[in-house]
Amino acid sequence: MTVEDRTSWRIVEASVTGPHHVRNGLPNQDAHGHREFGPGLLAIAVADGAGSAARADEGSQLAVAAALDTAETMLTGDRPYAGAEWQSFAERYARGTLRRFDDSLRASSSPAEFATTLLSVIVAPPWFVCFSIGDGFLLAERDPGGIHLLVPPPLDREFMGGTVFLTSPERVREQRLELLHDPRLRGLALCTDGLIEGLLNYAQDRGGRACPVAPPETIAYFDYVRDPAHGADGLNRALSSNDFAATSGDDKTVAMVVR
Known part of the structure; x- marks a missing residue:
């Protein structure tokens, strides 16, 4: 895979255990993964297991597997090409991912123990399907156009009854499903x-609320992983640095796709 090829993508994923989990002897409860289906066509996902859930690390792995398995099932035949077809595809992808995740928990008497968020993207340029439940966020780089916060984390999530998980009854109502051309x-x-x-800063909206924004300097991460000499090791070192550790005690995971 070469970065110069317009149909090719360079994929770099990194994940580090948060300082809070290290101190308490807990595993990394995030998960990530990707799967490629043809030239320029892939699915990628990250998930964050709930810190209070007994089997959160398993839940996040199951969520990523559900997203990638569903994408593979749906993309093995002819892929859609018209806008209306892509909208239907996105809706079926979201339903299929949740159904597959639920199926993986049918043998469990306590599904809530597997509580996790999920953020997944199907990359099929010029179309992109993004499915999200929870508080993950998605940055996008455009040329021209720079960095955009395409899917922001929920506002005031700490005051809204907690994060929504794939095991939450309100998951469908709170899901984000974006189709981008x-x-x-x-x-x-x-x-x-x-x-x-x-990674994010905050700015006030017209109502005076603090809204997350992606600072322009975030483009440095995209430039870094676009260089074939740089891989997951360097990104892991950055996430493990004292500067990043000081921002949050939580696990930190990023999956990047660049061309």
């Missing part, structure tokens, strides 16, 4: 909520 998009970064304070 953008031939100028050249990079994506899927992030779990442990990176909110480390």
Whole structure:
């Protein structure tokens, strides 16, 4: 895979255990993964297991597997090409991912023990399907256009009864499903909520509320992983640095796709 090829993507994923989990002897409860289906066509996902859930690390792994398995099932035949077909595809993808995740928990008497968020993207340029439940966020790089916070984390999430998980009864009502047509998009970064304070800034909206925004300097991460000499090791070192550790005690995971 070469970065110069317009149909090719460079994929770099990194995940580090948060300082809070290290101190308490807990595993990394985030998960990530990707799967490629043909030239320029792939699915990628990150998930963040709930810290209070007994089997959160398993839940996040099951969520990522559900997203990637569903994408593979749906993309093995002819893929949609018209806008209306892509909208139907996105809706079926969201339903299929949740159904597959539920199926993986049928043998469990306590599904809530597997509580997890999920953020997944199907990359099929110029179309992109993004499905999100919880507080993960998605950065996008456009050329021209710079960095955009395509899917922000929920506002005031700490005051709204907690994060919504794939095991929450209100998950469908609170899900985010985005269909984007953008031939100028050249990079994506899927992030779990442990990176909110480390990567995002806040600005006031017209109502005076603090809203998350992606600072322009975030483009440095896209430039870094676009260089074939740089891989997951360097990104892991950055996430493990004292500066990042000081922003949050949570696990930190990012999955980046660039071309």
